[in-house]
Amino acid sequence: MIETATSNQLPSGQQPAARILLVEDNEMNSDMLSRRLSKRGYHVDIAPDGKQGIQSAQQLQPDLILMDMSLPEIDGWEATRRLKCDPQTSRIPVIGLTAHAMAEDRERALSAGCDDYDTKPVDMNRLLQKIELMLGKSASVTEQRG
């Protein structure tokens, strides 16, 4: 159910690979995105819909979630809302992804609890910047807490 692509290339530094949960229903997109992220040293898990995305997040406790907003079963907005309500998963940063480029989509994503937002097709460099920013942020939060 959960595919795992392992990294063969670590990001800068010798830290263990960050774990990213990609919630995406389009098989081609999830395959392509997970492979590209894996190449950059991330450990990527994939969930094909919102319901399984929530389960995976609870089980796997990823460092970051890439959430497609248009999903079957439970859509990305609802899934994000639930994740942010659950104390188990609320600290995990969520980057919303949508093919809609409308401003209201961005607002909607942020109000559902997404920490950031990007549009598809992804600009790999921009997405990587956002991922790094989120991971750095959450790491500092974790450190403060720890």
Add this chain to the structure above:
Amino acid sequence: MFSGIRRSIHRKLMSIIMLSAALALIMACSAFAVYEFITHRDSAARELEIIAQLVGESTAASLAFDDERSAADALHALSTESRIVAGCLYTRKGEVFASYGSAGPRACPKLTAQDRPLDENGYQTLFHQVRLDGGFVGTLYLRASLTGFWERARRYSLIATGILALTLLVVYLVSSRLQRLISGPILHLAATASQVSDDRNYALRAEKTVDDELGVLVDQFNEMMGTIEARNQDLLDAHNELERRVRERTVALEAEVAERRRVETDLLAAKQIAEASSLAKSRFLANMSHELRTPLNAVIGYAEMLREEAVVESRLADVRDLDRIHAAAKHLLTLINDILDISKIEAGKTVLNWETVEVVSLAREVVNTVEPMARERGNQLIIRGAGLDGTIRADLTKFRQSLLNLLSNACKFTENGEVSLEVTREYDGNQDWMLWKVRDTGIGIPKEQQHLLFQAFSQVDNSASRKYNGSGLGLAISQRFCQMMGGEIQVSSQVGQGSEFTVRMPAFAAEEELNEVQGKNR
């Protein structure tokens, strides 16, 4: 009413004629009577004088000789004159010598110095000096009655009255016929006028029967009626004409109103259909754009991924092909995005997200983004301007998209030239503006095509958009975005010299935060 006039005019005319006749007769008779009276009295007086002379001559000797008897006889001869009622003979000393009449000597008045003839009431008196051979011997007094005269006068007046009555009768008979000559035409005229005023029939005319002033009056009346009739007819014609025009105009207006209402309904229906279809089109385009982008994501993503691998493995031919796939997919994506943008704008669904942005960093960002494209065509890319300090308030995504559109256009249409982004500020007397000028030294745009630049679906030259990989919507979208943000894009260009696109954005909001930002920078 007419009988009243008739009687009145008849009576008046008759009265006038009768009165005139009567007056004439009375005056004539009176004149005769007066003349007769005067003549009669004078002749009576003269007669009395003659009698006195005769009696005086016959009694002069008796007085001279004091013969009373012969004097009395002589006086008695007066009895032949019936009108003489008294006679007295006085001596030189004035004593009654003899008398005549029923009253005897008592009827004799006393002599005074006065001896003129006197007209008493109904009587004539006379004093006569009796002379003998030129010597005064006594005075004779005679008194005569005028009874015969009054008798005559009464007869005269009877005859005059008879003549008057007879004359008036004849006058009445004659004038009652003759007055019709005058009253006839007048009454006819009055009747005609009356009929006209009753029937409002201005075609009626009075009949002319005589050729005098009344005839002229009838003529003038008829002429007046003619004028009135003509004027009345004119009025009637004008009235009818007016009514006809009003009717025509009313019919025309009703038709016009109906036509307008129909057109309005048609227009409304057409508008609703157009709006509905526009909305449907926008929804369809938005959905289609979404559906198109999902597979395109995969194409672009896989192409990028494979290219990365090909680069690592140094398969240069693959890299070139993958670049082409990538470029084509990116172009397709641009088209789809443009169509989505313009359909959102036209559906009125575009929402602005205002942000405050540092001018310098935005300028650098957009220039960096188009840098590869500029380099590809051998263009120099320059940022300049005195307006780079401070911030601007805008919807960052849309403003950036507009600037990128202008810059990438400039790079596309220029080869081995210069593309610059200059930021300046301007005060137009009303408010502050921030001007973002994108200038190139490229092919330029013909004057007559410049106004078409910002219109969606009506490109300057479709072949250009094909050749230069654009949708042709970029400028239209950018213009609408800038207008929504209170600004606009202006163009000035000369063929062969290059183009300059100026984005004018209100700078008032930026000024407020200028100091703050400058403080931070220090």
